[in-house]
Amino acid sequence: MVGLKVFGQPASTEVSRVLTCLFEKNLEFQLVRIDTFKKEHKIPEFLQLQDPSGQVTFREGDLTLIYSRKIIRHLCDKYADQGNKKLYGNGSLEKASIEQWLQAEAQNFWPPSAKLVFHLAFAKPLGKEPNMSIIEENEKRLSDILDVYDQRLGKNAFLAGDEFTLADLSHLPNTHYLVSRCERGKKLFTERKNVARWVNDITNRESWKKVTEMQNEHPAPLEK
DSSP states (O other): OTTEEEESOTTSHHHHHHHHHHHHTTOOOEEEOOOTTSSSOSOHHHHHHOOTTSSOEEEETTEEEOOHHHHHHHHHHHTTTSSOTTTTOSSHHHHHHHHHHHHHIIIIIHHHHHHHIIIIIITTTTTOOOOHHHHHHHHHHHHHHHHHHHHHHTTOSBTTBSSOOHHHHTTHHHHHHHHHHOHHHHHHHHTSHHHHHHHHHHHTSHHHHHHHHHHHHSOOOOOO
C-alpha cells in the first residue's frame, strides 16, 4: 500500500502504537523520521501537518489523522481483510469488547502509566528531577488498574478474549518503557502472575519486535 506515511520518531509512544498496527496488518508504509525533541523541524511537510503534541501524523492520500488510537482504528476498518484479521474483532460483540478495553487503556491505564514513563524513564536523561510524589501517586493508581487486569487475564489469554487485538496493542508503548527502562516500573507488572504472562506474550510479537528494532537503530536524541 504505497501512499501510507507516518511522520514521527519510533521512540514516541504514539508513533510506535501506529507502527505496530501497520506491521500487524502487513501494510507497506513510509516512515518520515522527525526529531520531536528539537525546537525546529527540518521537513516543511511535517510542519504543515504537525499535531499539537508533535508526536505522530498519519497521511493517506488526502486524509490526515493525528491521534494514534484513531489511526489504528482507521487502519483496521479500511484494511480489515489484510494481515491480522482479528485485530479489531469479527462481529459487533467482539468489537464492542475490544472498544471497552481501548477505552480503559486511554482513560484509566494511559494517564498514570504516561506519568510514570516520564518520571521513571525520561526525566533524568532530559535533565529534570523525577517527582517522587507524582511517582508514588501514580504507582498506586496503576497498581489498582493492574489488579483488575490480573483478574481479567486469569480468565482470558488477552484482554478482549483469547486473541491478540487492538486492546492489547494499545498498551504496548507505555508498558514497554516501564518494563524495559526501570526496575521500579517493571515490578508493577512482574509481581502479578497473569499480567506478567500477558506482557511477555505481547512484547514478543513480531510486530512489536520490529518496532523496537527501529527504535534501537535510530533512537531519538534527548536534548536538555
